[in-house]
Amino acid sequence: MALTDILSTAVSGLTAAQAGLRSVSNNIANVGVAGYAREKVNLSTSVVSGKVTGVVVGEPTRVADRFLEATVYTRSGDYGRSEVTSNYLDRLQSLLGQPGASSGLPARLDQISASAVAMTGSQASTQTVAQFTADVQDAIDSMQQMDNDVSQLRADVESEVGYSVDKINTLLQRIYELNGTVAQATGLGRSAGGAADQRMSAIEELSSLMQVTVRDQPDGRVTIEGANGQVLLDKRLRQLSYPTSGAGSQPTYPPIEVRFANPDAATGDQIDSAAIGGKLGGLLDLRDRALPAFSEQLGTLFTGLSQALNAVSNAGSTVPPPATLTGRNNGMVGSDRLGFTGAATFAVTKADGTLVASTKIDFDALGPSATIDDMVAAINSGLGGAGTASFTNGTLSITASGTGNGIAIGQDATAPSARAGQGVSQFFGLNDLVRSDTSALVPSGFAASDAHGFAAGETAQIVLRDSSGRALTSYTLAPAAGGTFGDVVNDLNSSPLSNFGTFSLDDAGRLRFQAAANVAGATLTIPSDSTDRFDTGRSLSQLMNLTGASSGLDMARVRSEVLADPSKLGLAQLQDVAVGGKALGAGDTRGATAFVNKLATAIDLGKDGKSTVEAFASNLMGKIGLNASQAQGQLADASARRDDAVNRRDSFAGVNIDEELSQMVVLQNSYSAAARVITTANDMYDTLLNMMR
Numbered sequence: 001m002a003l004t005d006i007l008s009t010a011v012s013g014l015t016a017a018q019a020g021l022r023s024v025s026n027n028i029a030n031v032g033v034a035g036y037a038r039e040k041v042n043l044s045t046s047v048v049s050g051k052v053t054g055v056v057v058g059e060p061t062r063v064a065d066r067f068l069e070a071t072v073y074t075r076s077g078d079y080g081r082s083e084v085t086s087n088y089l090d091r092l093q094s095l096l097g098q099p100g101a102s103s104g105l106p107a108r109l110d111q112i113s114a115s116a117v118a119m120t121g122s123q124a125s126t127q128t129v130a131q132f133t134a135d136v137q138d139a140i141d142s143m144q145q146m147d148n149d150v151s152q153l154r155a156d157v158e159s160e161v162g163y164s165v166d167k168i169n170t171l172l173q174r175i176y177e178l179n180g181t182v183a184q185a186t187g188l189g190r191s192a193g194g195a196a197d198q199r200m201s202a203i204e205e206l207s208s209l210m211q212v213t214v215r216d217q218p219d220g221r222v223t224i225e226g227a228n229g230q231v232l233l234d235k236r237l238r239q240l241s242y243p244t245s246g247a248g249s250q251p252t253y254p255p256i257e258v259r260f261a262n263p264d265a266a267t268g269d270q271i272d273s274a275a276i277g278g279k280l281g282g283l284l285d286l287r288d289r290a291l292p293a294f295s296e297q298l299g300t301l302f303t304g305l306s307q308a309l310n311a312v313s314n315a316g317s318t319v320p321p322p323a324t325l326t327g328r329n330n331g332m333v334g335s336d337r338l339g340f341t342g343a344a345t346f347a348v349t350k351a352d353g354t355l356v357a358s359t360k361i362d363f364d365a366l367g368p369s370a371t372i373d374d375m376v377a378a379i380n381s382g383l384g385g386a387g388t389a390s391f392t393n394g395t396l397s398i399t400a401s402g403t404g405n406g407i408a409i410g411q412d413a414t415a416p417s418a419r420a421g422q423g424v425s426q427f428f429g430l431n432d433l434v435r436s437d438t439s440a441l442v443p444s445g446f447a448a449s450d451a452h453g454f455a456a457g458e459t460a461q462i463v464l465r466d467s468s469g470r471a472l473t474s475y476t477l478a479p480a481a482g483g484t485f486g487d488v489v490n491d492l493n494s495s496p497l498s499n500f501g502t503f504s505l506d507d508a509g510r511l512r513f514q515a516a517a518n519v520a521g522a523t524l525t526i527p528s529d530s531t532d533r534f535d536t537g538r539s540l541s542q543l544m545n546l547t548g549a550s551s552g553l554d555m556a557r558v559r560s561e562v563l564a565d566p567s568k569l570g571l572a573q574l575q576d577v578a579v580g581g582k583a584l585g586a587g588d589t590r591g592a593t594a595f596v597n598k599l600a601t602a603i604d605l606g607k608d609g610k611s612t613v614e615a616f617a618s619n620l621m622g623k624i625g626l627n628a629s630q631a632q633g634q635l636a637d638a639s640a641r642r643d644d645a646v647n648r649r650d651s652f653a654g655v656n657i658d659e660e661l662s663q664m665v666v667l668q669n670s671y672s673a674a675a676r677v678i679t680t681a682n683d684m685y686d687t688l689l690n691m692m693r
């Protein structure tokens with residue numbers, strides 16, 4: 001080998017050692033930098049004309065494993081979703097109060113039963129009755145406050161959705177810019193380690209916000225896709241478009257659109273469900289499924305409570321009875337089919353309970369074609385002027401004639417009146433304890449042949465969501481004027497909604513939706529409803545009990561006169577006596593016992609089956625507690641899995657001080673060896689020159 005070859009080889013060795021030392025120094029300097037992947041120098045043998053002529057020093061490259069990085073992205077998405085779900089479910093659970101707390105909803109419901117028992121044990125004193133009605137109002141207030149709190153939680157979630165979308169757009173913009181930097185360096189054959197590290201950190205943060213799939217490209221770029229396959233980034237930048245209104249909780253929300261950044265144009269892709277994963281997916285799941293489901297169940301709980309209490313209060317009467325009984329608007333008109341079976345007694349008594357007049361209405365005898373007007377006429381005929389019934393604007397009213405006289409209604413002992421499982425007084429709300437301005441509080445009892453009573457142009461929007469909260473489809477129902485409820489059902493069963501289930505009317509006249517097996521757990525919401533049955537002010541959603549949102553909880557209250565005067569709570573029951581006999585007794589407190597028994601009796605809650613109020617409340621609260629506990633467990637698991645993935649990635653790509661120091665020693669020795677070769681070659685040159693002299 002020529003001396004020049006020896007020198008050239010030694011110099012390349014020096015250069016290689018210096019490059020290696022620079023990389024080691026850079027690694028040590030960045031040992032505490034998050035997301036930094038160590039670099040190493042690429043060395044190769046230099047061969048010229050078949051002879052080894054030294055070392056070729058290439059550009060430093062990142063030491064990274066894309067599979068380990070992909071695992072970190074996946075685990076970060078799981079963690080982001082688990083964290084936000086756990087946080088909000090924990091907040092929801094805190095709204096319910098601690099188990100056994102006196103301020104919690106379960107305790108307030110228990111207090112109603114305790115107060116009812118107290119009424120039976122003290123001959124229904126003014127104090128115990130006042131306590132009972134106050135406890136009922138407290139429970140309603142608690143449910144309303146809880147419903148408002150859940151609406152506020154949804155508003156908070158919606159705000160976080162907007163913030164998350166903005167953060168995602170910022171990260172996509174940054175990754176797009178870093179893509180260009182990496183691609184340019186790669187094209188020039190230079191190291192892109194710094195930009196690649198920054199890009200990896202940005203992708204990791206993005207993956208915590210939404211589940212992503214990252215694909216490496218030959219030019220050094222990466223493409224990013226969402227969990228549903230939406231392309232978010234390739235050589236063109238996309239941005240998420242979400243028109244946040246700042247209005248807080250809403251019946252429905254617009255989807256998040258994926259749009260090209262430049263020029264601004266829609267891609268046709270949307271994000272509208274929790275399937276997107278990550279924190280954003282968790283927020284969408286909370287907003288569109290978990291929190292509305294709780295509000296739905298809370299409405300159902302109120303329905304059960306109000307029906308139980310009103311069933312007893314409508315079966316009772318005060319002593320003296322009220323001069324007028326005025327019902328609530330149930331959305332019916334006088335020409336509607338009556339639809340009652342059994343019998344009930346309508347009576348007029350004096351202030352001391354002495355019977356003045358009474359009439360027993362046998363609804364079976366009136367026949368299946370009888371109307372509400374026929375019932376009103378039968379009451380007026382039977383009372384013979386002692387009392388007058390009228391039905392206007394969906395409200396039944398009965399007034400006693402004569403000074404000091406009052407109206408009382410009693411169920412037949414052997415065949416009580418019933419429509420949709422409700423007695424005649426309860427169905428019309430003549431003597432309710434609980435009222436609501438936005439609900440009839442009882443099932444409608446409509447049959448398929450009954451006229452729906454909606455005018456042309458009136459519509460109801462119905463949205464179907466799957467178990468993840470994703471909107472499967474929606475339909476705007478526009479009933480044709482003059483049609484029946486059967487026509488409404490047929491319309492729904494021929495709409496796009498029918499691809500996912502079937503609609504029907506149950507025995508109580510409630511509109512039911514049975515989801516198909518492939519979309520089990522799907523739920524319906526009615527964001528808007530402009531229907532108005534025969535101008536009574538009652539809409540389709542209020543009459544059909546399709547969702548718990550139509551329960552009337554928002555405007556519910558104990559009747560103001562009962563709350564103000566405990567003696568207005570009817571605890572006596574009408575006796576079957578002859579005119580002149582005592583039909584009502586001042587000491588009759590059977591109604592108090594009836595409250596206790598009714599609260600312990602299962603109530604028909606439609607799609608939610610039959611349950612007592614206490615059992616339904618316990619199941620609801622227990623489910624929330626279980627979900628919150630499971631969410632905390634899932635968060636702990638997701639955190640451990642993410643940390644494990646990060647540790648595995650960092651153990652492969654991160655900087656180990658001991659390894660770097662040992663490598664530095666090796667490189668220093670290599671440098672010394674190359675320098676020694678140069679020294680030896682120099683001595684050989686000197687010797688050769690001396691020989692030439």
